[in-house]
Amino acid sequence: MHASVSNKTLLCCFLIGLLPTISHADTSVSKSVEGFGVVVKNAEFTLQGDSYVLSADIDYRLSTRAKEALKSGVPLYWDIHIKTLQQRDYFWNKTLVNTGIRYRIQYHALLNMYRVRNEGAGDVTNFSKLSAALDSMSTIRAFRVMDTATYASGERYAASIKVTLDRDALPLPLRPIAYVNPQWYLSSDWTLWPLTK
Amino acid sequence: MAFDKIKPPVSLSILVLFGLILLLLQLMSSATQESSELSAMYSWLLLVNALGSVVLLGLVGANIYSLARQLKKREAGSRLTTRMVSLFVVLALAPAVIVFYFSMQFLHQGIDSWFNVEIDRAMEDALELSQASLDQRMRWHLRQTQQLTARLVDAPETLVTLEMENLRQLSGASEMTLFSRQGRIMASSSINPSDILPSLPDEHVWLQLRRNTEFVALAPVREDELMIRVIVTVKTREPQYLQALYPVPIRIADLADSVEFAFVRYQEMNFLRDSLKLSFSLTLSLVLLMSLLAAIWVAFISIRNIIAPVKALVKGTQAVASGHYDRDLPVTAQDDLGFLVESFNEMTHRIARASAATRMAGIEVENQRAYLETILANLTAGVISFDTVYKIRTANQAAYRIFHVHVNQFVGRTLLELVQSYAELTEPLKSIQRLLEQADDIWQQRIAFLGPNGRQELLCRGTPLFSQEGHRVGAVVVFDDVTDLIQAQKNAAWGEVARRLAHEIKNPLTPIQLSAERLQHKLADKLNDIDAGILQRSTTTIVQQVEAMKEMVDDFSEYAKPSKKQTVDIDLPRLVQEVLALYVLKSGVKFKADYDTGLLMVKGDPVSIRQVLHNLIKNALEAIDGKGLIEISLHRVQKNNTDFIEIAIYDDGPGIKDEQIEQIFEPYVTTKARGTGLGLAIVKKIIEEHGGAIWVDTSRRLPGTAEVSPSVGNRCDKVGAGFIIQLPACNF
Numbered sequence: 001m002h003a004s005v006s007n008k009t010l011l012c013c014f015l016i017g018l019l020p021t022i023s024h025a026d027t028s029v030s031k032s033v034e035g036f037g038v039v040v041k042n043a044e045f046t047l048q049g050d051s052y053v054l055s056a057d058i059d060y061r062l063s064t065r066a067k068e069a070l071k072s073g074v075p076l077y078w079d080i081h082i083k084t085l086q087q088r089d090y091f092w093n094k095t096l097v098n099t100g101i102r103y104r105i106q107y108h109a110l111l112n113m114y115r116v117r118n119e120g121a122g123d124v125t126n127f128s129k130l131s132a133a134l135d136s137m138s139t140i141r142a143f144r145v146m147d148t149a150t151y152a153s154g155e156r157y158a159a160s161i162k163v164t165l166d167r168d169a170l171p172l173p174l175r176p177i178a179y180v181n182p183q184w185y186l187s188s189d190w191t192l193w194p195l196t197k
Numbered sequence: 198m199a200f201d202k203i204k205p206p207v208s209l210s211i212l213v214l215f216g217l218i219l220l221l222l223q224l225m226s227s228a229t230q231e232s233s234e235l236s237a238m239y240s241w242l243l244l245v246n247a248l249g250s251v252v253l254l255g256l257v258g259a260n261i262y263s264l265a266r267q268l269k270k271r272e273a274g275s276r277l278t279t280r281m282v283s284l285f286v287v288l289a290l291a292p293a294v295i296v297f298y299f300s301m302q303f304l305h306q307g308i309d310s311w312f313n314v315e316i317d318r319a320m321e322d323a324l325e326l327s328q329a330s331l332d333q334r335m336r337w338h339l340r341q342t343q344q345l346t347a348r349l350v351d352a353p354e355t356l357v358t359l360e361m362e363n364l365r366q367l368s369g370a371s372e373m374t375l376f377s378r379q380g381r382i383m384a385s386s387s388i389n390p391s392d393i394l395p396s397l398p399d400e401h402v403w404l405q406l407r408r409n410t411e412f413v414a415l416a417p418v419r420e421d422e423l424m425i426r427v428i429v430t431v432k433t434r435e436p437q438y439l440q441a442l443y444p445v446p447i448r449i450a451d452l453a454d455s456v457e458f459a460f461v462r463y464q465e466m467n468f469l470r471d472s473l474k475l476s477f478s479l480t481l482s483l484v485l486l487m488s489l490l491a492a493i494w495v496a497f498i499s500i501r502n503i504i505a506p507v508k509a510l511v512k513g514t515q516a517v518a519s520g521h522y523d524r525d526l527p528v529t530a531q532d533d534l535g536f537l538v539e540s541f542n543e544m545t546h547r548i549a550r551a552s553a554a555t556r557m558a559g560i561e562v563e564n565q566r567a568y569l570e571t572i573l574a575n576l577t578a579g580v581i582s583f584d585t586v587y588k589i590r591t592a593n594q595a596a597y598r599i600f601h602v603h604v605n606q607f608v609g610r611t612l613l614e615l616v617q618s619y620a621e622l623t624e625p626l627k628s629i630q631r632l633l634e635q636a637d638d639i640w641q642q643r644i645a646f647l648g649p650n651g652r653q654e655l656l657c658r659g660t661p662l663f664s665q666e667g668h669r670v671g672a673v674v675v676f677d678d679v680t681d682l683i684q685a686q687k688n689a690a691w692g693e694v695a696r697r698l699a700h701e702i703k704n705p706l707t708p709i710q711l712s713a714e715r716l717q718h719k720l721a722d723k724l725n726d727i728d729a730g731i732l733q734r735s736t737t738t739i740v741q742q743v744e745a746m747k748e749m750v751d752d753f754s755e756y757a758k759p760s761k762k763q764t765v766d767i768d769l770p771r772l773v774q775e776v777l778a779l780y781v782l783k784s785g786v787k788f789k790a791d792y793d794t795g796l797l798m799v800k801g802d803p804v805s806i807r808q809v810l811h812n813l814i815k816n817a818l819e820a821i822d823g824k825g826l827i828e829i830s831l832h833r834v835q836k837n838n839t840d841f842i843e844i845a846i847y848d849d850g851p852g853i854k855d856e857q858i859e860q861i862f863e864p865y866v867t868t869k870a871r872g873t874g875l876g877l878a879i880v881k882k883i884i885e886e887h888g889g890a891i892w893v894d895t896s897r898r899l900p901g902t903a904e905v906s907p908s909v910g911n912r913c914d915k916v917g918a919g920f921i922i923q924l925p926a927c928n929f
Contacts, residue, residue: 069468072464072465072468073460073462073464074465074469108457109457109460109464110324110327110331110456110460126416132401167240171472172228172229172236173473173476173477174472175240176240176475176476176479
């Protein structure tokens with residue numbers, strides 16, 4: 001009996017000892033107080049010729065930790081997921097289009113500039129201020145999503161958008177922390193709205 | 198059994214599991230290297246390993262829980278398992294924790310040692326140097342461009358484009374553009390003729406330009422190409438702006454790039470320092486945790502396998518302790534434990550055989566004892582055995598028959614205690630007790646006492662018992678009721694005397710009588726009256742005495758001859774009635790008869806039985822002296838599983854003295870003035886020849902007479918006397 005107790009206690013101590021190292025010190029600073037996170041402010045589809053194009057405004061607000069990381073040269077990858085769904089009553093919604101935009105933002109010490117790169121298109125833009133860099137990512141205009149041909153009348157469609165920080169693209173030592181520390185919970189929720197012709 | 202064969206051996210499963218764990222840990226460790234392809238899977242590997250740890254923890258927990266339950270139930274082998282597991286855990290945990298502690302310390306110190314103030318400063322200085330170098334170049338290009346504007350001021354509008362081409366070639370710029378105040382392109386020249394659209398400054402640049410009139414900055418035109426963008430104001434009537442893009446020499450650009458890369462890398466590492474430590478610690482902890490948990494789990498399995506035969510042994514021992522010798526333990530391995538189990542099986546077999554033998558011996562002994570007890574019980578002699586302090590150990594049935602006391606119920610008590618309950622046995626029991634205590638060897642003694650059936654004579658024979666060491670361990674007393682035997686001897690002796698007397702005395706009596714009568718007849722006439730009178734009286738006396746002697750001799754011969762001449766069924770009530778009919782006419786005597794209903798028949802000689810009744814009634818009549826009450830009763834009784842008819846005759850006469858009771862049935866014992874004293878002796882002889890018994894009933898006192906008697910000594914009036922006769926009844 002005595003032996004098994006000591007056995008358990010040792011294991012418990014070991015596990016308890018690990019916990020504080022995993023959950024980092026600044027977890028207490030809550031997301032809402034600091035006001036960080038990504039919010040899709042508005043998003044809409046408009047018809048342009050025979051294509052639907054997306055216009056959206058996204059508000060990026062980085063946490064202190066993310067800003068520190070960026071300033072230290074850690075590149076941050078952002079994915080803007082765009083989906084159109086065919087809504088069905090008795091079945092899973094059918095995904096018609098699943099596309100997205102991937103941005104990389106990185107600080108260049110030599111030039112003291114923030115460089116934003118659209119990974120899909122390959123455009124690179126430099127900004128001397130972080131806010132300007134973030135602004136450049138926040139406005140999406142005339143992003144072609146799908147053809148009108150896909151749209152069949154009589155069905156209900158919906159569009160959704162979500163912005164996520166790609167935590168798996170962070171430097172390896174940062175990854176476990178990014179999954180645990182709320183400072184790195186920067187992704188937005190899905191924004192879903194009905195799509196009308 | 199077939200299922201067992203299909204199942205992979207535990208050791209193989211464990212090996213596979215260990216391999217898997219090692220692979221996972223190796224993968225995770227490799228993934229920690231940034232360059233590795235596995236780095237993308239790092240999070241997943243971490244999760245899988247953490248889950249693996251949780252599963253192992255669950256396994257270990259389940260094992261600990263089951264062990265705790267076994268301990269609580271005090272199951273066989275649980276304590277040994279606990280001790281071995283604890284020992285293993287402590288042995289495994291202690292070095293692992295020490296290694297873990299020092300590894301962590303080493304890790305943290307190692308990572309910290311990468312960073313220090315000098316390198317920090319050197320990095321910043323290097324960056325600053327690069328920036329300063331580029332800055333200097335920028336200023337130089339600014340000055341150069343400003344000087345170039347002078348030539349543009351004077352140039353006519355039509356020749357501006359041409360002039361620009363010259364200026365561009367002169368200055369070595371890769372592109373040169375002239376903007377109007379509104380930002381419209383007025384003229385442009387590029388080293389690359391295919392570039393139709395020149396590089397346009399953004400709003401931020403314009404803003405700065407309007408404020409400072411000049412602008413110079415490094416501009417990364419494409420991703421890895423550095424340009425120095427210079428914009429200066431051309432002081433014409435309408436202010437214009439000249440933008441020149443100078444390429445940074447490749448060597449300088451490379452150097453700056455390299456410095457920046459190193460600086461950024463260093464900064465990043467510095468920023469990630471804590472995370473790096475955490476991630477390495479996490480990996481290390483997971484490795485330790487998983488290997489420890491796996492080791493503990495395997496320890497549980499192996500210890501269980503090792504303990505299994507011990508457990509079986511403990512269970513087997515418990516079974517043997519509770520008397521089950523048929524348990525055969527399976528021999529699982531050919532090691533020391535297997536040998537132990539084999540020896541245990543051998544031992545249980547032997548114990549089983551020995552126990553069976555003991556049981557058989559016990560049964561044998563028990564049979565022997567039962568046999569002896571049966572023999573003892575059926576012995577006619579009473580047997581009582583005693584222990585060292587003369588307490589009764591055993592007594593047989595005959596002891597009861599002789600003493601009329603259930604001696605069996607007094608086992609564990611002494612004879613003297615028996616005396617307290619049965620006062621009538623005081624004399625024989627005390628004698629036996631005294632003899633027991635005194636005798637050191639076999640003794641024999643005849644003891645007489647007055648039992649319920651009259652005087653009893655015992656022949657006692659005692660044997661002290663000794664152990665093999667010579668200590669006294671008790672004694673055995675064997676006693677026989679020899680009353681009947683002695684009586685028979687006496688009777689035979691008296692019969693012989695009577696026969697001789699009859700023969701020897703009766704023969705001369707007739708000549709004596711005849712001679713006396715002849716004397717009387719011959720001499721009566723020849724004598725005078727006086728002498729004749731004397732002769733008359735003398736001869737009469739002789740004749741009378743001879744008659745009396747003849748009677749006496751007849752009585753003797755009666756006594757001597759066998760009474761049971763013929764055997765018929767006798768209806769006793771009728772016989773009694775017939776005999777009484779002869780006496781009822783006697784005045785002053787009251788007869789009272791009391792019979793049981795049903796047949797009261799005996800087998801015997803009716804003449805003899807009639808004589809018995811006559812004798813007893815005559816005896817009673819003589820006792821009451823012609824006045825009083827005589828009671829006769831006939832009852833059916835059962836004694837020793839035999840039916841008897843009991844004839845009881847009571848009178849209310851003076852009774853019999855205690856000292857006479859013992860000898861009343863012997864010849865020549867009488868209380869009366871007249872009589873030969875053979876009456877009761879003959880009665881007794883007849884009854885005994887008929888297989889019956891007769892005794893004086895001392896227990897009965899006539900109602901209303903008991904109070905009168907005590908003060909008058911032994912002989913008192915009206916205490917009454919009674920005789921009880923028991924004759925075997927006829928069974929139809």
